Amino acid sequence: MSAPDLAALAARLAALPGLLGKGEIQRPAAVFCHQPFPSLGAAAALGDDAGLVPAQAGPLLLACEGLNPTFVDDDPWFAGWCGVLVNLSDIAAMGGRPLAVVNSLWSRGVEPADQLLAGMRRACDTFAVPMVGGHTNLASPFTALSVAVLGSAGPRLLSARAASPGDQLMLLLNPVGRFHRHYLFWDAATHADPLLVRRQLALLPELAEQGLVHAAKDISMGGLVGTAAMFAEAAGCCLEIDLGAITPPPGVDLEDWISCFPSFGFLLAVQPDRLAALAELVAPLPALELATIGQFQPGAGVRLRLGDQRADLQGAAPFTGFGAFH
Secondary structure, three states, X not given: OOOOOHHHHHHHHHOOHHHHHHHHHHHHHOOOOOOOOHHHOHHHOOOOOOXXXXXXXXXXXXXXXXXXXXXXXXXXHHHHHHHHHHHHXXXXXXXXXXXXXXXXXXXXXXXXXXXXXXXXXXHHHHHOOOEEEEEEEOEEEEEEEEEEEEEEEOOOOOOHHHOOOOOEEEEEEOOOOEEOOOOOEEXXXXXXXXXXXXXXXXXXXXXXXXXXXXEEEEOOOOHHXXXXXXXXXXXXXXXXXEHHHOOOOOOOOHHHHOOOEOOOEEEEEEOXXXXXXXXXXXXXXXXXXXXXXXXXXXXXXXXXXXXXXXXEOOOOOOOOOOOOOO
C-alpha cells in the first residue's frame, strides 16, 4: 500500500465537521471563568472532558431545565439568566446549596448564542456558582438552551413528599421587583444586590438544617397554584389555599401574581409549633415576605378559598403522575 499524501490527509482531517465544530467552543471560552475551583489545580480548569468539583460529605442534588424555544428566540439574554436561576431555585427547594452549572446550547449563529452565554454568565456571577462545562453548536437550524445544576445537601432534605395533614402551607417570596416585559415573570434579582440574593437563596438550606421546614417546592412557571398542585400530589394530601391571605405587590392583579414565576418564591410545609421560630429566622431579611396561606389536609388536589367561596382546582385527578411514595 502506498503512503498517503500527508498534506492532503491533514487537509481532509482539518475539514471534518466534528473537528470544525469544536472551534465554536471559543464563544463560551471567552465568557466563563476558566478556573472555577483554583484549589483543585489544573484538572479543574474548563476545557477537559468533564467538570471537576470539590468532594462533598453529604448527598448530591441534580436539577435540569430546558427553556421554552419561543422564549429563547424572543429574549435570549433573559433566557440564559433564567436557565441558571430556575435550577438554583430547584436545588434550594430541597435544602441544598449549588456547586456547579453546565449547559447545552444550540444556536442559529453567534448573536443569539452570545446573548444566551452573557445571560448565563451574569447569573453565575450574581449567585457565585461557576459554569464548569457544556455543549455549544452555532450552526443549528434552531436556537435552544438547557441548563443543569449540581448541588449538595445536608442530612435534612426538603422533599415535597414529607408534607402531611396538619402542616401549615407557608409562602416565602421576594415581592420587590417588577414583571419582565410581557412575561408572567416577576424579576426580583437582575437589579438586586448580588450579596442580598445569595443570602436569600442560602436561607432555604438553613431552614432545613434547623428543622424549621420539612417539605418545600420552588414556585415554578406553573405559578403558585400550579406548584401547589404538584406539592399536594407528591405529598398525597389536599392543599387548601386561602387566596385572601396572599397580598400581591401594589398594582399587580391577584390572578397574575398567583400565575407568575416569582424569581424567589417557595411553598413550605411547616408544623404549627415551628411557625414562630421560622418567622424569627426570616425576619433579618426584610425584603422577604412570609405568610401562612393554607393547610395540608387529608385527601387530594387543591382547594381554593376566597371569603365564602370554595373551588377545587382539578379535583383529585393526577397532575404530574409523580404521586406520594411511602
